[in-house]
Amino acid sequence: MAATEAGRTAAVIVIGNEILSGRTVDANLPFLARELASLGIALREARIVPDEVAVIAEAVNACRTRYDYVFTTGGIGPTHDDVTAAAVARAFARPLVRHPEAERRLRAWYGEERINEARLKMADMPEGAALIDNPISTAPGFRIENVYVLAGIPGVARAMFEGLRGGLRGGPAITSRTLTVHAPEGEVAEALAALQRAFPDVEIGSYPFFRFERVGTNIVLRGREAARVAAAWAALVERVEALGFDFEAETGGGRG
Amino acid sequence: MAATEAGRTAAVIVIGNEILSGRTVDANLPFLARELASLGIALREARIVPDEVAVIAEAVNACRTRYDYVFTTGGIGPTHDDVTAAAVARAFARPLVRHPEAERRLRAWYGEERINEARLKMADMPEGAALIDNPISTAPGFRIENVYVLAGIPGVARAMFEGLRGGLRGGPAITSRTLTVHAPEGEVAEALAALQRAFPDVEIGSYPFFRFERVGTNIVLRGREAARVAAAWAALVERVEALGFDFEAETGGGRG
Numbered sequence: 001m002a003a004t005e006a007g008r009t010a011a012v013i014v015i016g017n018e019i020l021s022g023r024t025v026d027a028n029l030p031f032l033a034r035e036l037a038s039l040g041i042a043l044r045e046a047r048i049v050p051d052e053v054a055v056i057a058e059a060v061n062a063c064r065t066r067y068d069y070v071f072t073t074g075g076i077g078p079t080h081d082d083v084t085a086a087a088v089a090r091a092f093a094r095p096l097v098r099h100p101e102a103e104r105r106l107r108a109w110y111g112e113e114r115i116n117e118a119r120l121k122m123a124d125m126p127e128g129a130a131l132i133d134n135p136i137s138t139a140p141g142f143r144i145e146n147v148y149v150l151a152g153i154p155g156v157a158r159a160m161f162e163g164l165r166g167g168l169r170g171g172p173a174i175t176s177r178t179l180t181v182h183a184p185e186g187e188v189a190e191a192l193a194a195l196q197r198a199f200p201d202v203e204i205g206s207y208p209f210f211r212f213e214r215v216g217t218n219i220v221l222r223g224r225e226a227a228r229v230a231a232a233w234a235a236l237v238e239r240v241e242a243l244g245f246d247f248e249a250e251t252g253g254g255r256g
Numbered sequence: 257m258a259a260t261e262a263g264r265t266a267a268v269i270v271i272g273n274e275i276l277s278g279r280t281v282d283a284n285l286p287f288l289a290r291e292l293a294s295l296g297i298a299l300r301e302a303r304i305v306p307d308e309v310a311v312i313a314e315a316v317n318a319c320r321t322r323y324d325y326v327f328t329t330g331g332i333g334p335t336h337d338d339v340t341a342a343a344v345a346r347a348f349a350r351p352l353v354r355h356p357e358a359e360r361r362l363r364a365w366y367g368e369e370r371i372n373e374a375r376l377k378m379a380d381m382p383e384g385a386a387l388i389d390n391p392i393s394t395a396p397g398f399r400i401e402n403v404y405v406l407a408g409i410p411g412v413a414r415a416m417f418e419g420l421r422g423g424l425r426g427g428p429a430i431t432s433r434t435l436t437v438h439a440p441e442g443e444v445a446e447a448l449a450a451l452q453r454a455f456p457d458v459e460i461g462s463y464p465f466f467r468f469e470r471v472g473t474n475i476v477l478r479g480r481e482a483a484r485v486a487a488a489w490a491a492l493v494e495r496v497e498a499l500g501f502d503f504e505a506e507t508g509g510g511r512g
Binding site: 017018019020021022024025026027029030033035036037043044045046047048049050051053077078079080081082084093110114119121153174176185186187189190192193194204205206207208210220221222226254 | 273274275276277278279280281285286289290291292293298300301302303304306307312327333334335336337338366370372373374375377409411430432441442443444445446448449452453459460461462463466476478489
């Protein structure tokens with residue numbers, strides 16, 4: 001919708017067989033979705049892909065040409081199923097090379113006793129990659145052009161993202177307001193469609209819920225211009241009152 | 257990997273701005289991932305896309321030609337932001353038409369008092385679609401060729417999937433065994449790579465964890481041939497014992 005297409009955009013690529021097999025529930029996408037929204041960067045798409053070089057490379061190439069930022073999570077550890085660096089190298093048609101500073105950090109962290117070839121593999125990155133600091137467990141992520149390669153372990157992914165945050169350019173923050181209407185979605189649908197026509201620059205989402213056997217609808221207004229969101233909100237309240245439904249304002253962030 | 261590429265494959269497309277904005281944490285993908293695995297259907301990819309006809313249609317077309325099954329969730333309600341049916345119709349280049357049986361069910365459920373044009377919109381589907389029953393709130397999902405269109409509300413999506421389960425053809429169930437090794441991933445990586453070379457038909461995943469300040473690695477073996485998984489398991493235990501690490505067997509399904 002117009003409201004979130006203005007400004008910067010992003011995609012997230014979650015890499016890992018364990019997510020697709022149902023073994024692990026991904027926590028990185030919800031985190032990145034919230035963080036990007038708070039920066040005014042519109043997350044436009046996410047993909048979850050297996051630990052396979054060709055599939056990851058294809059997803060990276062599909063997303064990096066289309067969005068301002070691409071964030072990947074997972075697949076940068078020391079084992080045979082960690083193939084993200086090789087996949088990103090293939091996507092950019094660059095050789096995979098050992099990054100000297102990454103190697104230095106790994107050798108310092110593990111010491112001569114514990115460093116081995118598997119651990120050094122974590123220093124292999126596409127040529128020209130810039131390191132992303134890992135304050136938790138040292139092994140760095142990396143950035144190449146607009147692609148940011150983060151760890152899969154949620155605590156490490158978060159720490160890496162925190163370090164990047166200051167360097168990411170968003171648009172104006174997205175303003176969000178939620179109205180909870182105690183009426184089924186089907187009875188406010190017409191009013192919402194009319195409101196959407198009147199405010200094409202405000203994204204109007206409608207999320208039905210069944211809570212303690214009460215039926216209702218959370219209506220979420222989102223946009224980059226706070227004044228327009230406020231105007232749409234006032235018009236919405238007026239329409240809902242005219243329909244005679246009870247309603248309450250939420251502070252946003254609730255689940256619909 | 258070979259182990260999960262044999263047999264039937266699937267993709268899941270989660271539709272909804274509320275997931276991408278971080279407002280709602282999706283629960284349908286973890287559910288479908290587990291269910292498909294239990295049916296022996298390999299989930300190969302998932303995409304999360306916004307409520308936009310062109311973007312949804314493109315994702316549906318990318319996935320339906322590539323995988324045996326495609327499941328979508330979300331965007332089939334009565335409001336203006338429910339555009340999944342229109343998007344799937346566009347993907348198949350078919351007109352969107354009112355399904356007579358879906359209309360009949362909606363009219364019976366809501367009654368003449370409460371039926372309205374917004375609610376009848378939930379009977380609009382691509383020409384030739386077959387209904388997917390909704391035992392919770394009546395408004396049906398639909399199937400067209402290999403694309404199954406489910407609701408976004410998790411309880412409804414689950415009920416719809418339960419009804420479909422008997423008609424889905426999987427391969428032999430995937431056998432999964434997990435070994436927890438009390439050693440860092442980087443110290444078992446070499447052994448795992450050798451094991452993967454010896455058992456190319458068994459998918460070997462490695463997931464490090466930090467738990468109560470103990471470092472360890474969950475090693476997950478998955479494959480369609482139980483005997484091969486058992487043989488790989490025995491070889492893995494032998495290698496880990498030779499390395500002198502403590503380990504314990506898990507029943508699987510834990511989080512790595």
